[in-house]
Amino acid sequence: MSELRWHPVLRQWVITATQRQDRTFLPPREYCPLDPTKPGGFPTELERPSFEIAVFENRFPSLRREPPEPAIEPEGPFDVRPAQGVCEVVVYTPEHDTTLAQQSVEHIRRLIAVWTDRYAELGALPYVEYVFIFENKGEVIGVTLHHPHGQIYAYPFVPPIAKQQLDSARDHHSETGRCLFCELLEREREDGRRVLIEDENFTAVIPFYARWPYEVHVTPRRHIGALPEMTDSEAWSLARTLKSILVGYDRLFGFSMPYILAMHQAPTDGGEHLYAHLHIELYPPHRTATKLKYLAGSETGAGSFINDSLPEEKAVELRAALPQRL
């Protein structure tokens, strides 16, 4: 059973998806459902003996192309809708014991091509208003399968954080005539203290307003709303920049860093979102090698983040961990 329930206080949809309680949880290595199916072996999600990159519909989706009717009738402030949308799993590689950071720049470039295709195809569906590409990495993030993979949620609404970002960008654009993200990037580059790495197309920074100690934002220098607007040259830059940051994360504490990767792009709701600016946000939960930052009372209860560190100092640390060569 899955349905959208309206939260009238926060004014956002909550996806109620009870079937996800039954999803595969940290299976033994030999029963990974994201491995290629071995001849004579148990059937995985991917029935071919090998592949490069594969995408499939999540077996335990929060959103479905043809959702069931809600199990409850809407009443007064308690609005409910079918949970229509798409949930995809993107399997980065057939290899189980690897990570996105360990993929070649060339392979990450291929993954960007797949992400671009999925954004365009899912965004063209009439009921999809926002295509959200993300990766959860590491058990501390809540990952249930270790095989390197990401996910895509094609929502029938613009999700709250994306909406808040877009509202800010729209207001800034109407007040100043400028793109908020272009201006923030310009200011970060002028200051320089929080800039980690850049080329002529992309810049990675720990932003001035970072909420997590090692939060990184990867932003194109050109005003680009979504992946399909990128040139080939920009896509290569993104692949290299992303790899640099992910390798830097792994070198920072000497272990494979858990993180959330969240990609923000223009909605696909048919509107004109000239102020939307593609960017990737990365949130590792570690504040030291052995300590995690938890979203506790202030963050979860009040929505107010407390960052125990200075972005300027964390940028020095992370910059020192970045690889000199890829």
Place this chain on the structure above:
Amino acid sequence: MDESERREPSYIKEQETKADGRYVIYYTFTQPATESSVSRPEQAQAPGGEQKEGADV
């Protein structure tokens, strides 16, 4: 590497339907992706930042 050596990855996209009706899409790249002539990202310089031993990765 000059401009002519740029290679945007091109791929064959094959979609199959599983027994339960879900789709799976296999992306097979038809030519090796080759890095473009875009310069490699440079690390920003900031006071106090020491580079760890560089390693090819």
